[in-house]
Amino acid sequence: MTHQLEADGIQLQFGNKIILSGIYLKCTTGCITGLLGRNGQGKSCLMKIIYGTLNCEKSVRFDGVAQHEAFKRPDLIRYLPQFNFIPKSLSLKRVFQDFDLDFLSFAARFPEFESKYKSSIGNLSGGGHRLVELYVIVKSNSHFVMLDEPFTHLSPIQIEKVKELLLEEKEDKAFLITDHMYRQVLEICDNLYVLSGGTTYLVKSHTEIQALGYAKN
Amino acid sequence: MGLTCYFINSYKSKEYYYYQNLGISKRMLWAVTLTFDFVLFIFIIIQTYRFK
Numbered sequence: 089m090t091h092q093l094e095a096d097g098i099q100l101q102f103g104n105k106i107i108l109s110g111i112y113l114k115c116t117t118g119c120i121t122g123l124l125g126r127n128g129q130g131k132s133c134l135m136k137i138i139y140g141t142l143n144c145e146k147s148v149r150f151d152g153v154a155q156h157e158a159f160k161r162p163d164l165i166r167y168l169p170q171f172n173f174i175p176k177s178l179s180l181k182r183v184f185q186d187f188d189l190d191f192l193s194f195a196a197r198f199p200e201f202e203s204k205y206k207s208s209i210g211n212l213s214g215g216g217h218r219l220v221e222l223y224v225i226v227k228s229n230s231h232f233v234m235l236d237e238p239f240t241h242l243s244p245i246q247i248e249k250v251k252e253l254l255l256e257e258k259e260d261k262a263f264l265i266t267d268h269m270y271r272q273v274l275e276i277c278d279n280l281y282v283l284s285g286g287t288t289y290l291v292k293s294h295t296e297i298q299a300l301g302y303a304k305n
Numbered sequence: 306m307g308l309t310c311y312f313i314n315s316y317k318s319k320e321y322y323y324y325q326n327l328g329i330s331k332r333m334l335w336a337v338t339l340t341f342d343f344v345l346f347i348f349i350i351i352q353t354y355r356f357k
Contacts, residue, residue, distance in 0.1 A: 141325070162328040173322035186327055225326065 090117045091231040093165075093262060095138050097147035100130065107133060108144075110287040114279075115232060115262040120254060122273040123266040124302050125283030131266045132170055134283065135234045138264075139167045150232070168225040170236040172217055176210030180220060183209065187224040194223055197249060215241045222250060226257055233257075234264045239272055251276050270303060310335075 093115040100108040107130045115121045125131045136142035140157040148155055150164055158165045174183060180201070184191045195202045198219065209217055218241040226233060239247050247269070254263060254276055267273050274280070274294075281288045284300045297303050321331055 139325075159325040160328065160330060162326055166326050167322065169319070169322050171319050173319050173326075175320050175323060228326070 091151055091262060092116050093138070093232050093264075094149045094152075095134070095146065097145065098134070098137055099145040100133055100137065100142075106286055108137070108286045113138075113264075113281055113288055115264050117231065117260060117262045118258060119278040120258050120263040120265060120276050122270075122277035122280040123264060123283060123288075124270050124273065124280065124297065125266070126302060129283045130286065131283055132236055135167065135236055135264070135266070138234065139165065162228070163230060165232040165234065166225045166228050166230045168222060168233070168235045168238060170240070172221065174209050174217070174221055174224075177208060179206055179208050181205050183220065183224060187228050189224060189227050194220075194227075197253070198223075198246070215243060215246065218242060219246055219250075223253070226250075226253060230261065232262045232264070235266070237267050238265060239267050239269045247272055270297075 094113070096112045098108050098111040100106075111134065113121070113123070113134070123131055123134070133142055137144055137146055138148050138158065140148075140155070140159045146156075148158065150158070155161065155164070159167070180191065184194070191205055195205075201216070201220075204212065204216075209220065212220065218238075222235070222238050222242075225235070238250065242250065251272065254265075257263075265273055265277065280291050280297075282291050282297055282300045282302055283289075284302070289296070289300055291297055291300070294303075321334075324334055325331075
């Protein structure tokens with residue numbers, strides 16, 4: 089079944105500075121939607137607004153139904169923030185149990201974790217920690233997944249494996265991804281928005297990305 | 306009490322996303338924790354009184 093997330097009518101300002109205005113963003117099952125933008129343009133704020141943890145004037149609709157506090161519905165949407173969010177004291181065993189996921193499938197894809205089942209998250213390397221967080225969010229049962237800088241701290245081989253995972257999972261999920269490793273995002277995304285001057289622009293070519301001042305060449 | 310809540314909210318703020326991704330809201334976490342603390346407090350008070 090196809091599901092659709094739409095966000096618009098968002099007005100976010102801090103003091104007199106308008107951060108977001110004139111946003112329109114759509115994510116659909118089977119698609120990976122990329123969101124690019126320079127630092128401070130409001131990409132993470134936009135994700136938090138959609139997730140419902142940052143309050144402002146907005147219209148966020150899931151299959152046409154407004155949802156102000158999406159974080160209360162993990163069956164609907166899950167969110168990978170740009171920072172580490174799994175408590176370091178928890179073991180991988182506990183994390184996989186909490187998210188109702190099979191550790192063996194994870195270890196088969198990432199053999200370096202085979203012996204880490206009972207290790208605590210805090211004992212993993214930065215990349216390992218990030219990979220576990222990314223995997224549990226991507227694989228969890230949910231219609232929509234938002235990933236804020238998913239490739240940070242990952243090695244090139246891990247990035248390739250994660251891209252394969254995302255392409256597999258998008259069959260029955262919709263992804264919204266933002267990352268400054270934009271070439272990796274471009275390779276897998278079906279739709280791409282650039283956030284510039286507080287507004288989203290649906291772009292089709294690299295020339296448009298350059299014109300919006302995000303990247304060169 | 307207020308200071309305790311403020312500091313916990315500050316240094317645990319990132320970890321709230323773990324519980325939110327599992328469908329547990331901040332309000333629920335606080336309610337369960339404070340209820341447990343209060344019940345433990347009452348239990349210790351009663352035990353202290355009994356063995357005084």
